Amino acid sequence: MVDQKDVRGLRTARTEMSKRGIDIARSDLQLRHGVLMVRGVIVPMPGSNISDVKIEMDHIARLLRQKPEIREVILDCKYQ
Numbered sequence: 128m129v130d131q132k133d134v135r136g137l138r139t140a141r142t143e144m145s146k147r148g149i150d151i152a153r154s155d156l157q158l159r160h161g162v163l164m165v166r167g168v169i170v171p172m173p174g175s176n177i178s179d180v181k182i183e184m185d186h187i188a189r190l191l192r193q194k195p196e197i198r199e200v201i202l203d204c205k206y207q
Contacts, residue, residue: 130160132161132195132196133158133159133160133161133196135196136158136161136163136194136196136197137156137157137158137163139191139194139196139197140156140158140163140191140197141156143187143190143191144187145172147177147183147187148171148172148175148176148177148183149169149170149171149172149177149180149183149184149187150169150170150171150172150173151165151167151169153167153168153170154166154167154168154169154204155167158196158197161196161197161198161199162197162198162199162200162201163191163197163199163200163201164201164203165184165200165201165202165203165204166203166204167204167205168204168205168206168207169184169204169205169206169207170206170207171183180206180207181206184202184204184206185202188200188202
C-alpha cells in the first residue's frame with residue numbers, strides 16, 4: 128500500500144518544480160520513505176528566465192528538504 132505522506136511529498140515536489148520553471152517531462156520522480164529521487168533530463172520551461180538549471184535545482188532541493196514529507200533529495204539527472 129502507498130504511504131500518503133509519499134503521495135503528498137511527490138505532489139509537492141512536482142508543484143515546486145513547475146512553479147519555478149523547471150520542465151520535468153523527460154524525468155522520473157520517485158518518493159519512497161521520504162527520499163525523493165530525480166532521474167532523467169531536466170530542462171528549463173520555454174519562456175522561463177533560468178540561466179543555470181543546476182543551480183536552480185539545487186535551490187529547489189534545499190527547499191524540498193524543509194518539507195515534512197521529504198527528508199532527502201537525490202539529484203541523479205542531466206541538465207540541459
